[in-house]
Structures are given as structure tokens and as C-alpha cells.
Amino acid sequence: MSLSSVDDLKQPMTWPTGGATRIPYRLYSDPEIYALEQERIFKGPVWNFLCLEIDIPNAGDYKTSTVGETPIIATRDENGGVHAMVNRCSHKGALVCLKEKGNAKMLTCIYHSWSFDLAGNLKGVAFRNGLQGKGGLPDDFDTSKHGLETLRVETFCGLVFGTFSDETPSVESYLGQPMSKFLRRNLGKPLKPLGMHSQIIHNNWKLYAENVRDSYHATLLHTFYTTFKINRLDMDGGIVLAEDKWHHISYAKRETFDEAEEYKRSNIHAAQYDSQLDGPQLLNAWNEFDDGITHSIQAIFPNLAIQFTLNSLCVRFFVPRGIDKTELFWFYVGYEDDTEEQTAMRVMQGNLTGAAGLVSLEDGCINEFVQRGTHGSEGKAGLAEMGGRDVESSDASRATETAIRGFWTGYRKIMGIA
Ligand SMILES: [Fe+2]
DSSP, X not given: OOOOSGGGOSSOOOOOTXXXXXXXXXXXXXXXXXXXXXXXXXXXXXXXXXXXXXXXOSTTEEEEEEETTEEEEEEEOTTSOEEEEESSOTTTOOOSOOSSEEEOSSEEOTTTOOEEOTTOOEEEOTTTTOBTTBOOSOTTOOGGGOSOOEEEEEEETTEEEEESOSSOOOHHHHHOHHHHHHHHHHHOSOEEEEEEEEEEESSOHHHXXXXXXXXXXXXXXXXXXXXXXXXXXXXXXXXXXXXXXXXXXXXXXXXXXXXXXXXXXSOOGGGSOOOOOSOGGGGOOOOOSTTOOOEEEEEETTTEEEEEEXXXXXXXXXXXXXXXXXXXXXXXXXXXXXXXXXXXXXXXXXXXXXXXXXXXXXXXXHHHHHXXXXXXXXXXXXXXXXXXXXXXXXXXOSOOOHHHHHHHHHHHHHHTOO
């Protein structure tokens, strides 16, 4: 199914009255919408995260990834340049790179041994001139016209981004000033890989895009956050939206926690526990910055988020694997100049997140509950009025869904839904 505009949908799509405060459930389960997203978002004017620069530090390194559903190869060439190509042989369409990562001088398709350089140019065709004077490609076959399909590439703060669109502005312009500045805060010096894992979550990818922008849920769903006072709404904090609303930063300051009465009065299950940690050293974090922020999540449209919880720094990348299936990658990093103790602390605090993490295991299933709960109600819509109906930054409270409204504002625009 290949669609290019909402006009191509068999079932017409318009946004309900209420704008970004209403989220049509159909968007989580309509295969035509999903197909349209592949064209308008992932192949559209966005910067897609491809990998970390530290995934491909040396000449010849490559890393496979996906942009939407399209398989991608990111490479480092002999001169240090970074390239990205569709992982699809220009001959018959087979995957060229089969491994998650590796090192090679040439990228060779195993099907018919066509080989490409690290920039994707076709360099070798097996039996190009046939055998013993017979067969082979026509004389006018032009290898320069049959390289791998390339993407524009830019790196920023150790992140490698790619785009299919000629219209996407520079990464820094795409992010805007507040987003670029905060990325520099978190990722602006040489990174050290600490490990990664991935999990399949059984929901549409946009439910995770909402979830990482949902500062309201963190203190309600995540018992560990609330009980151990890592991220609560009664800490100083706020939400910063990008100028175009696509991206956001949510931040909290643990030191200025002042327990709010509402936690006791409301029926909040996460506030009912009085547990103690057998290993309290888990939370012996050191202050990385002098801005007082001890927890932050920054989401970059469409499917990237950077988490800095205490000293756990992690790049989260969530990839659509079908209308109701998403692969969520967690790339844990530290800094090259970390001490051994600092590295050990980051690794230990990595236990907060991930598929079995002390904090975020709940997110692995909550989005599936929405996927299942909305099944059969495609004509109805969800609600996002917490914190008001506008789509603006909020420095007063994080009991707001403004970043979710921001995501849908951007989504609606890029999808061209009236
Ligand atoms: Fe969560």
C-alpha cells in the first residue's frame, strides 16, 4: 500500500473538533494511516535517528537500522565521513548488510555478489562481462546510476540523523534553539557506550511517542518514581516545547521536592507505598550539572527520546514494526571522561529503565492496554486537556498534557489532516 495524501484514504480522515485535545483512536489501528505515515513522516521532512556516532567509530564500520519500516545502513568511510543508504541491493532488492553491525571495505550482497563502497556507489558486478565471451550486462549499463539509494545525513551531539527529503533544514534548525541547547547539555561531549537492549511492545508507535511526552502519568503509573522521590509533580520542573511543538523537554529537580498534600488526598496508588530499598546506594546520584535538574526526558519527533534520570543517560529509539507492534531500543551511554565509579553508577542506575526496569517496566504494557482498550472504537477519540487546551511550554506544572498536544499538532500538520 503506497499513499501520498489523506485524499488517497478510502475512509476520509478529518480531525475532530477540539484540535490537539482530541486524539482519534483510529490513528492507532488504521493500516492506511500507517502506510501514509511511512511516506509523509518517515520519508518526509524530518530527521530520523539512525545510530550513535560511537556505533561506527572507525573507517569501514557500519550499523543497520530502520527509518520507519525502511531498512537502512549507516557507514563510516575511509575519510571519516558518515553515510546512510537504504539497505536494499539495487539489483533485486535483497538486504545488503545482514548483521546489526560490522566492519567492511565493501558492502556485498550475498545474492549475486554486487558490491558497493561505503558511500553506496556500485563498484562491482559479478560476471559484469559474462563468461568466456558470453552473457554479461549490456555494454551501456552504467554502474554510476545503480548505487544504493542514499539519504542525506547529519550528525549532531553524537547522534547520526538521516532524511529522505531535500527540504529538511539542518538538524539544528529542525530542532530549534531550546532543543539543541538541551541536547548539547546532555550529549555535548564524547560518549562512551555502556550497553543496549531492545524490547517489543505491542502497540502502535505513536502511543510510545505520547508516553514519553506524558509527564502527567509518570507519578501515577510509576510507583518507584513516586515512592523513592525520583520524579514527582511536587518537584520544581516544567515542560519546554520546541517552536514548532514537535519536540519537547520535561524536567524535574529532585532537591526542591516539597511533598504536596494532593498526593495524600488523591487516590493515587503510586503514593500508597512505604517501601525501603535494600540497596539504597542505587539512588546516591551525583549532580551532573549546576542547573538543579535531576531528571529529564527530551523527545525528538518522530521516534527518538533522550532520558537523563539521576545519572542514567539513555537514548531511546522506537521503531514501528507494524500497525500494533513497536521495537523499543535503549542505548545506555556515559561520557568518555567518566571515572570507573561514575561508570559503575550509571550502569547500576540503568536498572531503572528498560523492559524489566524498576521504573519503566510499566510503560511496556500500558500502551498495549490503550491499543487493546481502543479496539473496536475507531470512531471515538482520546482526551488531552490536562494543563489546559493550549500548546505552549509550561514552567508552572508538569500536571499537563501540553507535550502530547504538541506531538499531535506536529503530526496533524505533517500528515496534512484538515
Ligand atoms: Fe512512563
